[in-house]
Amino acid sequence: MNVIEKRIAELTEYRPDLTTPKDMDLFWDKMLEEVRAKPIRAFKTPVDTPYAHMLAYRVTFEGVDDTPLHAWYVRPRFAGDQKLPCIVLFHGYTGGKGYPEDYSSWLMLGFAVLAVDVRGQGGETGDRLDDPHGTVKGWITKGILNKDTCYYKTITTDALRAVDWVAEQTDVNPTQIAISGASQGGGLSLMVAALSNKAAVTVADIPNMCHMDFGMMNSTSSLMEAAEFANRFPEHLEQVLHTLSYFDVMNLAHRIRIPVMVSVGFKDTVCMPETIFAAYNRIESPKTIEIYPFTGHWVEGFQRRKTAEFLVKTLALS
DSSP states (O other), rough: OOHHHHHHHHTOOOOOOOOTTTHHHHHHHHHHHHHHOOOOOOEEEEEEOOOOOOOEEEEEOTTTOEEEEEEEEEGGGGTTOEEEEEEEOOOOOOOOOOGGGHHHHHTTTTTTEEEEETSSSSSOOOOOOSSSSSOOSSSTTTTTTTTTTTTHHHHHHHHHHHHHHHOOTEEEEEEEEEEETTHHHHHHHHHHHHOOSOSSEEEEOOSSSSHHHHHHHHOTTHHHHHHHHHHHHHHGGGHHHHHTTTTTTHHHHHOOOOOOEEETTOOSSOOOOHHHHHHHEEEESSSSEEEEEEEESOOHHHHHHHHHHHHHHHOOOO
């Protein structure tokens, strides 16, 4: 057994203790009721692009706290009003939804796309959530002392509402909704897979939001912000860990019931292999993991091709 095979064997067996709070299911059942009870007030506006074969729209819809959330909705012009499979995409930390043409490769596969801004970060979406305590740099520590005000709660419910909006569109096949993202986006994709009944398949590349206590201690991810918060306010360490446990994919992975593809890079110091396998090993639905022994925190073209092949096969598009 060479060192790569040994590393894979070790990680495949890696199952750290769960940190699930006692009221986890009650908390999320209540949150899902709130998400479903609030009507999706949204509108979409056509936007011009230089690309003649693309239809593009700016979508604005409301979060549970009434924050206006922004996204691109794009479709291949040749499809007309045909019901298409749709992929909902979430970006990495500090990123944004970019430009409509960034998603043209999905149109070539016959997908519609909803590319969503994560609130407060590098896109056009702000954040109306009140912050009852000071934070450290970035967004991760907003509301981190309470599960009901935690930033992770708001971006998760935002993601769920984005999928709900897609499922209501008359030009989308509601049985062929895919969810995908990388890093932060990968974590959100797995959260949606665990909590939504609208998604049919998920691809989570190098996902964050997994085994977050380990990430706080060891990674160079956005969880460094939570670590800095606990360093600055050591009296709040236990509460920080408790809050994060509600949004740790490791603790929710058993709720995933749809096919999942995950990718991992063994040289990734941001979303470390231990964190990803801790969540992946708990998933009970059909799953596959693409392992890149010499890759850090990025997703290369080969994985994008594997993603396309996986989605086409899983959604029976060929």
